[in-house]
Amino acid sequence: MSDAQTQIPVTVLTGYLGAGKTTLLNRILSENHGRRYAVIVNEFGEIGIDNDLIVESDEEIYEMNNGCVCCTVRGDLIRVVEGLMRRPGRFDAIVVETTGLADPVPVAQTFFMDDDVRSKTKLDAVVALVDAKHLPLRLKDSKEAEDQIAFADVVVLNKTDLVTPEELEKVEATIRAINPAARIHRTERAGVALREVLDRGAFDLSRALENDPQFLEAHDHDHDHDHDHHDHDGHDHHHHDHTSDIHDVTVKSVSLRGGEMDPKKFFPWIEKVTQMEGPNILRLKGIIALKGDDERYVLQGVHMILEGDHQRAWKDGEKHESRLVFIGRDLDEERLRKSFEACQAA
């Protein structure tokens, strides 16, 4: 059913009003990149391009009837994707633009939870556009701005020409504090190379993490930073981070690192964590070394949805190491770390 050859990649574009989504969309639709895009928007609005493949759709969030509050999908997307996929020859990929205040989670979950959508399309990446000047204000007055960054694979830090270098550093540090795994691109007028936002394969288990060295490096570079953030967040003591004013950040990441895992311990543990902590987990990503397994096991998750698969053989000389990152709210770092470490093979 889910033939990777024919699954159409879907890019989700989030970001506040004025962050530059329309500018980026217009570039995607007009630049000569040899690919044809169907674009699903909330309102035709300012897209100045006449194109049959721009579909206006009312954002329609449906809670699934399974008792899980985080199991939400975008009902309108299910219908629009089904309609578009009946004539698949017209386009190579789909871009979904969300409203400024949109929660990115239902959009992403639609591509995992609906069998029809899942069989025909695959989520490629979630791209968040951020207005460098207005982000601090946005973070103060809404949870959505933070969620959009926390959930993103790629953050386009736009309108950098409107802030001083110091302000820019600060904004970028804030983004990093919210989401250490995302790629950040600084731009003016959404001038990011389209290859940096399209066809990323960020949710593709065989590609995810592999082409994302930043995800792995982030642990080392940001480790101390994460710690500061954690203490700060917990209000244990008033420790001020000097590089970033992150008062309004409620999302945090927990990066775990360990040796080879005992599969009999690790899988029940990760299942349990996603079941129990699912509502608090926005994203999780990991590369796991399983004892007695000569292939890398890669994992990714959104709330309670967890996907994992063997990715490739460990290379000669490559360290058999397990790494896991959670991005979410109210995560008990200490408990996650201890229980993760307890899954290590003897």
Add this chain to the structure above:
Amino acid sequence: MPTVAPLDLEGHCVAAVFLDNVPHFALADGAVHRLDNGHKTMQANDGLLAAFHDAANDRLITGGEDGKVFAVRPGGEVAELASAGKKWITSVAAGPQGAIAYASGKTAFVRFADGKTKEFAHPRSVEGLAFSPKGMRFGVARYNGATLHFPAAEGKPVELEWAGAHTGITFSPDGAFLITTMQENALHGWKLADGKHMRMSGYPGKVKSLSWSVKGKWLASSGAPAAIVWPFASKDGPMGKAPLELGTRGNTMVTCVACHPSQEVTAIGYEDGMVIAARFADAKEVLLRRPGKGAITSMMWDKEERRIVFGSAAGDCGVIDITA
């Protein structure tokens, strides 16, 4: 032995119907093909998303990406009935006295035979539309239930609540029951006289095709490896009763059902393109078409109960003659 007259088309077949006993195939690109002394084609919507066979008026109502509603009549006549702007028309239905209904986003429209149109705004998207067979009444499937409107009269609509996303809707032929398909793998029903709920669940997949048997005694459905056929002959419908499971196959799913016009028999179309007919009384099966290229998306019996027209997701359509 049944024979199949194939018609290989390019693209997804949204509706395969008989109009004046001539097989018609409406494709997703908006082309409507017909086998009328040779293969002929006409154009309806620029992107056809929804179609409804208006049996009383022998026409096919279509809605599409172009925001328009067309009526396709026998002989190749295509007439635009309505236009609702740039948004997609995602659902269409036909009702009594030549009325039709169509939906775009959160709004349902009814167009009466005289061309007058009435709008019905909803707080959430209109997912499905159906007219009641009796009186001027239509139902809207929506998030957390269904809404009943009485377009010919003023007054408040009737709200039927049931948590979850309802995506499709049908009335029983006697108007006693309202059934919706849901985003989760289930049907929900209301007995309209007293509002009693009916839950019909246990499907491994979404239910996308429903068909009432003669006099509405049974409701056949897709969404499982067999056609699931619920008994509706008693006054409380299928409550507390097990459905029939007809044409069970191990390796594929039923995607389309079409009940026989006068006998308790249903045609069953599968994901792999196979079509069979199965009798309710003894579950006896007859193979009508071997597997093809795509899932069966639409089927209809002709008035003489001799032929079945079928369409598929891959465009390999055709007409089955069961008497040949």
